[in-house]
Amino acid sequence: MQGVLYDFTGLIQSIDAVFRASMSDLWATVLEYAIIGIIYLVIYALIGLFLVYAERKVCAFIQVRLGPNRVGPKGFFQTIADFIKLLLKENIKIKNADGVLFNLAPFIVIVASFLTFGTVPFAKGLQGIDLNIGVFFIMAVSSMGVVGILLGGWSSNSKYSLIGAMRSGAQIVSYELSVGLSLVTMVILTGTMQLSQIIELQSDGWFIFKGHIPALISLIIMMIASTAEINRGPFDLAEAESELTAGYHTEYSGIKFAFFYLSEYMNMFVVSALVATVFFGGWMPLHIGSWQAFNHIMDFIPPIIWFILKSFALMYVIMLFKWTFPRLRIDQLLKLEWQYLLPISLFNVLLMAFVVYMKWYF
Amino acid sequence: MGLKSYLSGLFKGFYSLLVGLRVTNSYFFHPSRIVTQQYPENRKTLKMFERFKGEVILVHNENNEHRCTGCGICEMNCPNGSIEIISKMETGEDGKKRKAIDKHIYHLSMCTFCGLCVKSCPSKALAFGNEFEHAVFDRAKLDKVLNKEGSVLMKGVE
Amino acid sequence: MAEEFVHLAVAGTEGQDLEINMGPQHPSTHGVMRFVVKLKGEVVESVQPHCGYIHRGIEKMCESLSYPQIIHLTDRMDYLSAHINNEAVCLAVEKALNIEVSDRIKYIRTIIAELNRIASHLLWWSSMCMDMGAVTPYFYAFRDREKILDIFEETTGGRLLYSYNCPGGLMNDIHPNFQKRVKEFIPYFRKSFKEYDELVTGNVIFQNRTMGIGLLTREQAIAYGVTGPAGRGSGFACDVRKRAPYSAYDKVQFNEILYNEGDSFARYKVRMDEMLESLKIIEQLIDNIPEGSYVEKMKAVIKLPEGEYFQQVETARGELVVHIISDGNKTPYRVKFRSPCLSTLSVMDLISRNQKIADLIAIGGSLDLVIPDIDR
Amino acid sequence: MTNQQLEEVVKRLGVEAVISEAQFLTVEVPFDKLFDLARNLKENEQTQMDYLILITGVDYVSSFGCTYLLTSTTHNHYMVLKTRNIDKANPRVDSVTSLWQTAEYHEREIYDLMGITFNNHPDMRRMFLDESWVGHPLRKDYVDESNIIERKY
Incomplete structure (x- = not known):
């Protein structure tokens, strides 16, 4: 079996065995949950902070600037400084805002992105929870974030926020369809929704090559629709800086704003991880059919590096979208979905089903 | 809207987006074109x-x-x-x-x-x-x- | 509580209008300007501009200043075409005194005015793209504008407000490097201009956002006095450089850019094409600057003969008219600046009705308002 | 059209006007005849003054005046319309907004800074200053000790 070199399953199992040997089953489970939770929290925050830094650097380079370069080497600790600043900032109480919902909204947003983060397979055996409906779970949970956005916009007693939130609602409801359909297209090819299995199936070639034309169309639609779903430019109508100042999070400050901010970046990470998993084989190294020597060399690169490289490359593309294109208008956004993406992806589902039926994939 | 104009509009639009992406992408991979002046240092x-x-x-x-x-x-x-x-x-x-x-x-x-x-x-x-x-x-x-x-x-x- | 809901339901559509203030502090108003926007959902029902946040009373101040002293105030009206504003006052004073300045002065003024126009349009381009949500063009345009500002700085000593004109000529001669730098800039700019087209003009999102938005017919443009690129985008041939040539504009060949669509994209295209047209003007003049004095002999104290004097110039935003009423003293009796942006502002409500909020921003960007020019 | 021809047209319109030639042809009319003349100039086939460039409100100490710079986009000729002797106590002129919409903002500006009220104006509010502002700054007799600093020379 390929990929044995860096298999974490054994390690995790032995840690589990040690815990269960030294205490009762209940305590072992609780303790494991706690440890995993803390590890995930830390990784979540670290990746989030790094992504903020990366985005700032990428956009700076695109815009012929240097970007953050004062705190730490090459400004590497800039986001940590920003984070500390946000922690220390005052949580402003908004007059006539709905207090409970106002405070609840950022938590809903961050919990939604955190739940999806739990299913991301970093390497073989390194996955928070390997559901047999993994793809479906990510889809379902990630759209929960919009509830938080709607609540935040509605409860902050600001017209800008309200407009932003309503836009976001309309946007996510429609783009969910395309994301779902393009994933369905791939599920037809894979025959499973379990993320770990999807990756295993790509050990002799990524699905983007296996599924050729329908997979490529599905990838393009997935990239566009998921960029829209995570409210990033050019689909950032919910924030729409030049129109609505900051959209749904205009009134948020301090750590609550940081939650919105962080969850945006983490959603981007989860989306690229999902795309990397479904289309580009997740942590699976680049394997080409029967080139044994080549495949062996590729196997020496740890899967976690493969995974990070793939998802960061995809994130770079999403960032490039944001820093290149002007923003769409709300009716154009909906038109793009209902007039272009949805029909094409429906057609694509049929095409993929046909391809699979005829066994025209590799 | 005929299918032909629908498709040609789609591809033309898509191509124009790619052209734009090429410009920004080339800037990203050519950091030598950065024009920032590091003021207090210089x-x-x-x-x-x-x-x-x-x-x-x-x-x-x-x-x-x-x-x-x-x-x-x-x-x-x-x-x-x-x-x-x-x-x-x-x-x-x-x-x-x-x-x-x-x-x-x-x-x-x-x-x-x-x-x-x-x-x-x-x-x-x-x-x-x-x-x-x-x-x-x-x-x-x-x-x-x-x-x-x-x-x-x-x-x-x- | 229940009664309130009933009341809301009965009130019907009236209760659903949303009134929002855009500005005076808002990321998309280019200055301190407040628009009270009535919305029905996303659709704009009316736009009511409230200006005066930076009214400085320049016209009143001019009444107590001598003519050379007025010039530095005109810098601060439309600060993006400062040189052209200066030129307007100088031309008016020279016309009143019947002074014919030498060709050298005319050529230099024209070259700098055109460079100024490019710089202004570059800033407009960047901020319009920013209004539309594309941030990157902003930096490219500013990078290129920097080159023009360097040319200005070397010759005039100022980067934004030049005060380079004085009645009867210029403050000092052009810098020895001036011609060389301008000639370097022209091919450089043509190259980056291609990039602008690739990045924004051809972009399908941008075209969809601007085409057919904010329609202004030719008749409306004339009636509302919308001049400059905004008027020419509606087919109103209002270029003062063609209609009433001043300085060296009668000696150069250039086209007046006209588009008949009257939408935001037409206004955009007018400005983009105008930049290239300005380059052509500069190219024709830069090698032929005649020798001569950079300033004509003037009296120490300039007194205009009694009467009324008008001078039109084409700034980057439209037709600026300086109207000086003199009673023979060294200070004017009354000075009126007809600023292009005030008239342009008056169509804001007309053309942004029944458009979306996002369009309102795009329209505002395409009209290219400079708030100090409105307020003065 | 040349200034001379324009002059003839104005004379033919039968308005009591003082015509003089400065930079542009200047036609001075009493303020109550202004609107009629302006409408005629706009609608007359030969003049077609369809573009109002500016309106200047002037304080002549004893009275107020307004200056209109008109041009035609078809014939490309200019004309200055002038009116003086507007009563200082109750300055009122007919608005030309119904002829040239651009006048709306220009007249509001004059109302704000000079204090001349325009009849039949759709929206006669202050343009720049606050509604609570006392006085009209561009008048020659305007005193505001806190904001206007007299220069020594």
């Missing part, structure tokens, strides 16, 4: 153009002499009242009494750098300096006395 090499209007100065030579006769034309020409001249009567070497400058006060905070004082000065005493770091914590520091301590009128300037 202070030593940073040179303003000689005509740069940073502030008005009264030119002094190495003997602490200036050319200002205290005629007050710059004061009259200044549209904002940012120049005040306090003159005194002085006895020259030939025993004649004449007007001379006591204080040439320049309010940098009011100056709009229109250049009328420099242009109108009949004895070419004023000039623009290149200093541009004017930030101070106290507004009073922006009221400057341009003639240096103990400076005298250059010989031969009337």
Whole structure:
């Protein structure tokens, strides 16, 4: 079996065995949950902070600037400084805002992105929870974030926020369809929704090559629709800086704003991880059919590096979208979905089903 | 909308987006085109153009002499009242009494750098300096006395 | 509580209008300007501009200043075409005094005015793209504008407000490097201009956002006095450089850019094409600057003969008219500046009705308002 | 059209006007005849003054005046319309907004800064200053000790 070199399953199992040997089953489970939770929290925050830094650097380079370069080497600790600043900032109480919902909204947003983060397979055996409906779970949970956005916009007693939130609602409801359909297209090819299995199936070639034309169309639609779903430019109508100042999070400050901010970046990470998993084989190294020597060399690169490289490359593309294109208008956004993406992806589902039926994939 | 125009619109639009992406992408992979100046670090090499209007100065030579006769034309020409001249009567070497400058006060905070004082000065005493770091914590520091301590009128300037 | 809901339901559509303030502090108003926008959902029902946040009373101040002193105030009206504003006052004074300035002065003024126009349009381009949500063009345009500002700084000593004109000529002669730098800039700019087209003009999102948005017919443009690129985008041939040539504009060949669509994209295209047209003007003049004095002999105290004097110039935003009423003193009796942006602002409500909020921003960007020019 | 031809047209319109030639042809009319003349100039086939460039409100100390610079986009000729002797106590002129919409903002500006009220104006509010502002700054007799600093010379 390929990929044995860096298999974490054994390690995790032995840690589990040690815990269960030294205490009762209940305590072992609780303790494991706690440890995993803390590890995930830390990784979540670290990746989030790094992504903020990366985005700032990428956009700076695109815009012929240097970007953050004062705190730490090459400004590497800039986001940590920003984070500390946000922690220390005052949580402003908004007059006539709905207090409970106002405070609840950022938590809903961050919990939604955190739940999806739990299913991301970093390497073989390194996955928070390997559901047999993994793809479906990510889809379902990630759209929960919009509830938080709607609540935040509605409860902050600001017209800008309200407009932003309503836009976001309309946007996510429609783009969910395309994301779902393009994933369905791939599920037809894979025959499973379990993320770990999807990756295993790509050990002799990524699905983007296996599924050729329908997979490529599905990838393009997935990239566009998921960029829209995570409210990033050019689909950032919910924030729409030049129109609505900051959209749904205009009134948020301090750590609550940081939650919105962080969850945006983490959603981007989860989306690229999902795309990397479904289309580009997740942590699976680049394997080409029967080139044994080549495949062996590729196997020496740890899967976690493969995974990070793939998802960061995809994130770079999403960032490039944001820093290149002007923003769409709300009716154009909906038109793009209902007039272009949805029909094409429906057609694509049929095409993929046909391809699979005829066994025209590799 | 026919299928043909639908598809051609789709592909044309998609292509135009790719063209845009190519531009930004090429910038990302060519960091040598970055134009940012690292300001406080490049202070030593940073040179303003000689005509740069940073502030008005009264030119002094190495003997602490200036050319200002205290005629007050710059004061009259200044549209904002940012120049005040306090003159005194002085006895020259030939025993004649004449007007001379006591204080040439320049309010940098009011100056709009229109250049009328420099242009109108009949004895070419004023000039623009290149200093541009004017930030101070106290507004009073922006009221400057341009003639240096103990400076005298250059010989031969009337 | 229940009664309130009933009341809301009965009130019907009236209760659903949303009134929002855009500005005076808002990321998309280019200055301190307040628009009270009535919305029905996303659709704009009316736009009511409130200006005066930075009214400085320049016209009143001019009444107590002599003519050379007025010039530095005109810098601060439309600060993006400062040189052209200066030129307007100088031309008016020269016309009143019947002074014919030398060709050298005319050529230099024209070259700098055109460079100024490019710089202004570059800033407009960047901020319009920013209004539309594309941030990157902003930096490209500013990078290129920096080159023009360097040319200005070397010759005039100022980067934004030049005060380079004075009645009867210029403050000082052009810098020896001036011609060389301008000639370097022209091919450089043509190259980056291609990039602008690739990045924004051809972009399908941008075209969809601007085409057919904010329609202004030719008749409306004339009636509302919308001049400059905004008027020419509606087919109103209002270029003062063609209609009433001043300085060296009668000596050069250039086209007046006209588009008949009257939408935001037409206004955009007018400005983009105008930049290239300005380059052509500069190219024709830069090698042929005649020798001569950079300033004509003027009296120490300039007194205009009694009467009324008008001078039109084409700034980057439209037709600026200086109207000087003199009573023979060294200070004018009354000065009126007809600023292009005030008239342009008056169509804001007309053309942004029944458009979306996002369009309102795009329209505002395409009209290219400079708030100090409105307020003066 | 040349200034001379324009002059003839104005004379033919039968308005009591003082015509003089400065930079542009200047036609001075009493303020109550202004609107009629303006409408005629706009609608007349030969003049077609369809573009109002500016309106200047002037304080002549004893009275107010308004100056209109008109041009035609078809014939490209200019004309200055002038009116003086507007009563200082109750300055009122007919608005030309119904002829040239651009006048709406220009007249509001004059109302704000000069204090001349325009009849039949759709929206006669202050343009720049606050509604609570006392006085009209561009008048020659306007005194505001806190905001206007007299220069020494």
